[in-house]
Amino acid sequence: ILKVSLSFMEKNMKTLPQETWKPNMTRAQRNLDRILEIQYQVGDIMESRPYKSHGLLSLLLGECTDELEALVADEMGEESPARAKTCVALASFQDHIGNWLSGIQILQDGFFSRGKASVPAAIREEWRWALYTKAFLLRRYAESLMARTGWRELSPARKLLTQAKKDLKAVQGLSGKDDVAGAKHHLGVIAMLEGRHEKARDYFLRSIAI
Numbered sequence: 001i002l003k004v005s006l007s008f009m010e011k012n013m014k015t016l017p018q019e020t021w022k023p024n025m026t027r028a029q030r031n032l033d034r035i036l037e038i039q040y041q042v043g044d045i046m047e048s049r050p051y052k053s054h055g056l057l058s059l060l061l062g063e064c065t066d067e068l069e070a071l072v073a074d075e076m077g078e079e080s081p082a083r084a085k086t087c088v089a090l091a092s093f094q095d096h097i098g099n100w101l102s103g104i105q106i107l108q109d110g111f112f113s114r115g116k117a118s119v120p121a122a123i124r125e126e127w128r129w130a131l132y133t134k135a136f137l138l139r140r141y142a143e144s145l146m147a148r149t150g151w152r153e154l155s156p157a158r159k160l161l162t163q164a165k166k167d168l169k170a171v172q173g174l175s176g177k178d179d180v181a182g183a184k185h186h187l188g189v190i191a192m193l194e195g196r197h198e199k200a201r202d203y204f205l206r207s208i209a210i
Contacts, residue, residue, distance in 0.1 A: 002032055026109045084110065084126035091133050100141035107134045128171060132183065135167035139190055146193065161190050181207045 006029055013021045077083065087110035094103030111130040142160035168183040168190075188203030 023109050079120045081123050081126055084123040088129050088133055095140055100137045103137045131167050132171045135164040138164035165190055
């Protein structure tokens, strides 16, 4: 019933600017999916069926992540630098637990669902860091896919790396020397993953020279 109600609400709000409701709607849908998954996990525990504790802990961690973001947004405002910094920090944390897709989704909901042109001036700096973090998470996710398949380059991994390169090149056009050096280093790592070793060496040397 709740999922159907959210779908109806989303249809009714599509005439409004997305930035006024889309992040909250996405957060609500994501949390509802988590509640359903927790319900299934609890059912497995009560009926002594096998269940993955890591999956349940990841769901609870995701719930805490959304709760923290929602609290900051409520206290400081959806367009505040504090909320933007929280999004970037929470997305970065996902790398430590191997939850790259969740990190990318946090950034997508918080920054990139509305396009660069509509990003408020107050959070332009955070938007740049979000772009850099997204590229890093895309690269890490691609590495994970390749490692699980014996480091054979797959089509999904290639698409992730292509998007990461695009984001890093955009970062270079918005940043100072330190960030450009970091972006070139990540571009070098991506070139290594793609088997372009000469290009990788060039990126690494340029990152040191900046």
